[in-house]
Amino acid sequence: MGISLSNIDKSYKKQIAVRNITFDVNPGELFGLIGPDGAGKTTIFRILTTLLLPDNGKATVAGLDIIKDYKAIRNSVGYMPGRFSLYQDLTVEENLNFFATIFGTTIAENYDLIKDIYEQIAPFKDRRAGKLSGGMKQKLALSCALIHKPKVLFLDEPTTGVDPVSRKEFWEMLKRLQKRGITILVSTPYMDEAALCDRIALIQDGEILAIDMPQAVVNKFPKDIYNVKADNMYKLIQTLQRYEHTYSVFPFGEFVHYTDKRVIFKTAELQQHLESSGLNGITIAPTHADIEDAFMELAKK
Amino acid sequence: MKNENVIEVENLTKAFGAFKAVNAISFEVKKGEIFGFLGANGAGKTTAIKMLIGISHPTSGKAKVVDFDVYTQPEAIKRNIGYMSQRFALYDDLTVQENINFFGGIYGLSRKAIRQKSKDSLVELGMHEISSKLVGSLPLGWKQKLSFSVALLHEPKIVFLDEPTGGVDPITRRQFWEMIYKAADQGTTIFVTTHYMDEAEYCDRVSIMVEGKIEALDTPKNLKQQFKVASMNEVFLKLARNIE
Numbered sequence: 001m002g003i004s005l006s007n008i009d010k011s012y013k014k015q016i017a018v019r020n021i022t023f024d025v026n027p028g029e030l031f032g033l034i035g036p037d038g039a040g041k042t043t044i045f046r047i048l049t050t051l052l053l054p055d056n057g058k059a060t061v062a063g064l065d066i067i068k069d070y071k072a073i074r075n076s077v078g079y080m081p082g083r084f085s086l087y088q089d090l091t092v093e094e095n096l097n098f099f100a101t102i103f104g105t106t107i108a109e110n111y112d113l114i115k116d117i118y119e120q121i122a123p124f125k126d127r128r129a130g131k132l133s134g135g136m137k138q139k140l141a142l143s144c145a146l147i148h149k150p151k152v153l154f155l156d157e158p159t160t161g162v163d164p165v166s167r168k169e170f171w172e173m174l175k176r177l178q179k180r181g182i183t184i185l186v187s188t189p190y191m192d193e194a195a196l197c198d199r200i201a202l203i204q205d206g207e208i209l210a211i212d213m214p215q216a217v218v219n220k221f222p223k224d225i226y227n228v229k230a231d232n233m234y235k236l237i238q239t240l241q242r243y244e245h246t247y248s249v250f251p252f253g254e255f256v257h258y259t260d261k262r263v264i265f266k267t268a269e270l271q272q273h274l275e276s277s278g279l280n281g282i283t284i285a286p287t288h289a290d291i292e293d294a295f296m297e298l299a300k301k
Numbered sequence: 302m303k304n305e306n307v308i309e310v311e312n313l314t315k316a317f318g319a320f321k322a323v324n325a326i327s328f329e330v331k332k333g334e335i336f337g338f339l340g341a342n343g344a345g346k347t348t349a350i351k352m353l354i355g356i357s358h359p360t361s362g363k364a365k366v367v368d369f370d371v372y373t374q375p376e377a378i379k380r381n382i383g384y385m386s387q388r389f390a391l392y393d394d395l396t397v398q399e400n401i402n403f404f405g406g407i408y409g410l411s412r413k414a415i416r417q418k419s420k421d422s423l424v425e426l427g428m429h430e431i432s433s434k435l436v437g438s439l440p441l442g443w444k445q446k447l448s449f450s451v452a453l454l455h456e457p458k459i460v461f462l463d464e465p466t467g468g469v470d471p472i473t474r475r476q477f478w479e480m481i482y483k484a485a486d487q488g489t490t491i492f493v494t495t496h497y498m499d500e501a502e503y504c505d506r507v508s509i510m511v512e513g514k515i516e517a518l519d520t521p522k523n524l525k526q527q528f529k530v531a532s533m534n535e536v537f538l539k540l541a542r543n544i545e
């Protein structure tokens with residue numbers, strides 16, 4: 001009941017969209033495709049949902065072949081495309097009703113599956129979808145993708161533009177869906193969400209950089225990493241970018257994550273360099289890499 | 302000096318029928334400030350921005366943007382501000398260069414000024430080699446950076462950025478913030494919404510909207526202190542829907 005891809009290639013005219021994509025998603029697994037816009041995530045989703053034919057390679061979804069069995073696949077999967085596909089001039093409730101009807105079911109029949117998320121937009125059920133805020137549209141689109149109780153769920157950037165509270169609730173809901181045996185392939189640009197998947201594939205420029213459990217990806221980060229802070233963040237970043245020993249420097253919330261090129265690195269030396277560059281209120285302390293550090297490191301190569 | 306107000310808002314309200322999408326908000330933004338305008342989905346951020354940039358008429362309340370009144374001088378406001386909408390704001394079927402020329406023209410720049418500005422921006426963005434590519438073929442992060450440059454073409458006093466980094470990859474997202482820092486450093490006021498809480502930490506001050514009202518407004522440091530938490534993410538979780 002999982003998903004399997006082997007050696008999938010796809011080009012649009014001369015542009016290579018994805019190359020030699022091979023991975024398996026186990027039945028009941030919550031699997032994340034992590035990568036920036038344009039990395040090829042959407043192409044993979046479109047191939048798996050039978051909307052696009054690959055140039056080469058084989059793929060199955062819930063044991064069904066994406067070419068031979070495309071009709072059966074369409075009935076047993078749920079797909080939430082990145083750019084939502086709602087009817088802007090139908091109301092919230094009419095949209096949901098519409099999707100229920102085309103799959104031969106009713107809202108009432110599967111309501112328990114969508115309850116948590118739908119309740120948040122239910123107060124606006126008579127509002128036209130076109131008038132909803134960006135995040136409210138995403139919630140409606142997800143409800144629509146779930147209304148026929150799919151076996152496999154494809155979610156292409158479901159939380160882009162969704163606020164932190166709702167993102168948290170959204171992932172709690174994905175975990176509950178997973179417990180009901182639904183296999184989920186989800187893509188996201190939010191790295192903190194990658195940590196919530198069973199396994200992830202990091203993807204860039206149409207190729208897979210790594211496939212593993214999220215913690216294993218983080219553990220492979222090759223450098224010691226430091227939190228650096230100063231009164232003037234902009235100046236701090238600029239100073240570090242010009243420092244000859246800098247390996248990488250990225251703003252991270254109230255800190256900057258810094259790694260040094262040298263094998264032996266003394267924080268006192270960096271402290272001194274920053275002071276002599278006119279920065280004040282400097283702190284430097286070791287910290288741990290997170291998944292975002294790991295991704296940026298892999299993406300650099 | 303950061304003491305001059307470039308935005309002054311008092312009891313600003315927008316109602317759709319009986320529903321108040323923006324409900325009597327009041328605040329000021331200072332020149333050169335990076336002002337983070339946060340809030341849950343549907344809190345009213347985009348609706349408030351539309352009133353501030355002079356494209357939507359308030360139901361009631363007052364607002365002055367760069368010394369101009371939103372009721373009587375919306376045209377003057379539009380000339381003095383830059384705006385990047387939540388959905389992408391450039392033409393996909395024009396090239397990078399054509400987009401710059403087009404928007405430069407709209408903002409009333411001379412040909413010479415456009416030529417100079419576009420050269421500068423393309424170098425800064427590292428896009429001079431792809432200036433004849435269609436914008437539609439660029440990765441989202443590049444589009445957003447280009448879009449920001451375009452919003453700065455006419456040297457506006459304030460730029461309004463509505464979720465500029467939603468869906469953008471981690472590296473480009475950071476490059477985008479470096480552009481924001483740079484513009485602010487040169488005196489441009491930045492008014493920005495985001496759902497990334499690490500980005501909230503980059504702002505000088507942050508307001509958090511909940512169901513049409515501003516429930517908190519302070520520096521990230523003070524907000525964390527006030528709510529006795531370690532990160533802006535926790536501040537947001539505490540406030541935005543009163544959970545936990």
Ligand SMILES: Nc1ncnc2c1ncn2[C@@H]1O[C@H](COP(=O)(O)OP(=O)(O)OP(=O)(O)O)[C@@H](O)[C@H]1O
Binds near residue numbers: 127317322340347348
């Ligand atoms: N033209 C309109 N008619 C009716 N309701 C509207 C209209 N425009 C916005 N709204 C409603 O006003 C509220 C605020 O919407 P707004 O787009 O300002 O939210 P937001 O804070 O920008 O959210 P997001 O983070 O999701 O972008 C929502 O409930 C929305 O449905």
Ligand SMILES: [Mg+2]
Binds near residue numbers: 134346348387463
């Ligand atoms: Mg909005």
